[in-house]
């Protein structure tokens with residue numbers, strides 16, 4: 001029989017296919033197994049539609065056999081098979097898919113979940129083989145046919161002997177080269193792991209004869225080899241099962257095995273959707289953040305399956321960065337097997353799925369926050385920081401999605417949401433107070449914090465570097481603005497207090513001016529405080545940058561131009577120390593020493609380091625000695 005040529009465009013396509021569509025050669029097995037599964041599906045569906053008898057679902061199988069001596073790998077199915085014409089049509093024209101045709105002809109039937117639709121998968125066989133033979137007998141036909149090809153220069157079809165319906169693909173595996181060890185595809189262990197990796201959830205058993213060893217009967221320390229047929233795949237994916245048929249234990253062990261965690265997940269989200277995007281998703285929130293979660297090395301992503309076949313190990317596009325902690329998988333019949341990474345990024349369907357998944361995660365977190373607070377706080381301890389970054393990054397584009405999911409420490413001793421804070425605000429309170437510092441204890445003892453607490457207001461304790469920035473992008477929550485207790489304008493004062501302060505300022509004008517001259521550029525102003533009670537001095541800030549933000553911004557890598565908070569040095573005129581200052585108002589040297597010491601003290605209370613600790617120590621010693 002004369003050799004037929006592939007169509008001209010097919011030739012080019014075949015070349016392209018072999019060299020560039022797939023990044024990993026190993027996926028040829030996934031493609032051929034998916035085709036076999038499709039062929040069985042088709043026959044099964046046909047038997048249901050025609051009412052054909054004699055076909056039992058349990059008899060269907062895909063059989064693999066590797067033979068190292070002849071370098072052949074066989075993939076056999078007992079599916080629908082192909083007629084001579086179909087062999088010519090389906091395998092002779094690249095990018096022609098019999099499966100797609102079958103699907104469109106049977107559109108009404110929702111049970112059909114056929115994988116192939118592009119008509120290129122089969123040719124991936126040529127990535128690892130130098131000769132491919134396809135023996136096929138269509139269901140109900142008398143004669144079997146054999147299609148053979150060495151690759152781009154064409155193919156032949158002739159009659160052959162085949163007992164049962166179905167298709168057997170016989171690959172002659174290429175010789176090894178310097179770069180590629182093709183022989184690995186003849187190794188049963190490797191084949192088994194490829195099936196597990198890509199085709200574990202094919203609905204029919206994938207069987208293979210595997211070589212095993214056992215102790216010889218009656219003889220000690222003697223072993224013999226024998227062959228046993230093993231089913232390699234687990235068939236029904238957990239995520240396709242009914243939720244109420246799955247135990248917590250099953251979910252947990254699935255998670256631990258698949259995502260290499262030793263701890264049970266904190267939460268399991270098992271969800272499916274139909275309509276504009278059809279998919280099943282099984283998602284897990286780990287109990288603890290992995291070691292590298294807050295580093296650049298961490299790779300987010302969900303496993304992506306197309307109709308039960310793995311197409312990508314970590315699909316990053318399915319998760320926004322701030323939900324990057326979520327592990328799990330998505331299985332959709334809307335995606336095709338051989339879609340490349342580049343194509344996926346632009347895939348409309350994938351975008352739709354990603355949007356739905358993000359919404360689902362957000363709503364599950366919200367419900368955990370409302371109904372399972374203890375676990376939510378555990379979750380937040382591990383991953384909350386990333387949510388706060390999420391509010392802040394990209395100019396706060398996602399802030400509204402996240403603002404009700406974040407928790408802050410507070411003067412109540414509890415972790416609080418902004419909603420809770422606003423709900424519990426005092427009647428005369430107009431803004432949300434916060435104070436930033438290293439630990440809640442330190443913040444609590446800041447003089448400025450004490451002043452606000454004295455009024456009975458709650459104060460959020462911002463202990464994470466990102467906290468203040470997150471609030472800054474948010475600007476307000478339910479119409480209430482945020483106010484740093486250390487901000488100049490955070491004062492809540494009565495008319496009387498105001499007048500008293502103004503009077504004091506007037507009376508001590510000269511002293512305050514002298515102290516400002518001593519401190520120079522370090523402070524914007526020296527003023528009389530209206531709020532200080534127990535401490536003699538404190539530092540407040542004017543403008544958008546607080547002391548804590550100054551510290552964070554300047555410690556960032558690459559922060560060459562230092563930012564500076566505008567400091568106001570405040571004095572408590574009721575404190576005995578103020579009397580001393582007045583006494584030395586005209587003693588230049590003493591006033592300088594007292595001013596320096598008090599300013600450094602205020603910095604220390606703020607949790608800042610002082611510029612010249614030696615000078616500070618000397619000043620203190622000198623004043624003590626008097």
Ligand SMILES: Nc1ncnc2c1ncn2[C@@H]1O[C@H](COP(=O)(O)OP(=O)(O)OP(=O)(O)O)[C@@H](O)[C@H]1O
Pocket residue numbers: 031035036039077079080081082090091095096097098099100115116117118119120121122123166167336337338
């Ligand atoms: N084992 C098989 N049994 C029966 N028909 C087969 C078998 N393998 C391939 N075919 C036929 O050959 C066609 C082309 O297969 P190919 O793998 O190239 O593309 P596909 O499966 O349709 O789509 P995709 O590119 O998405 O895999 C299939 O649509 C199917 O009709």
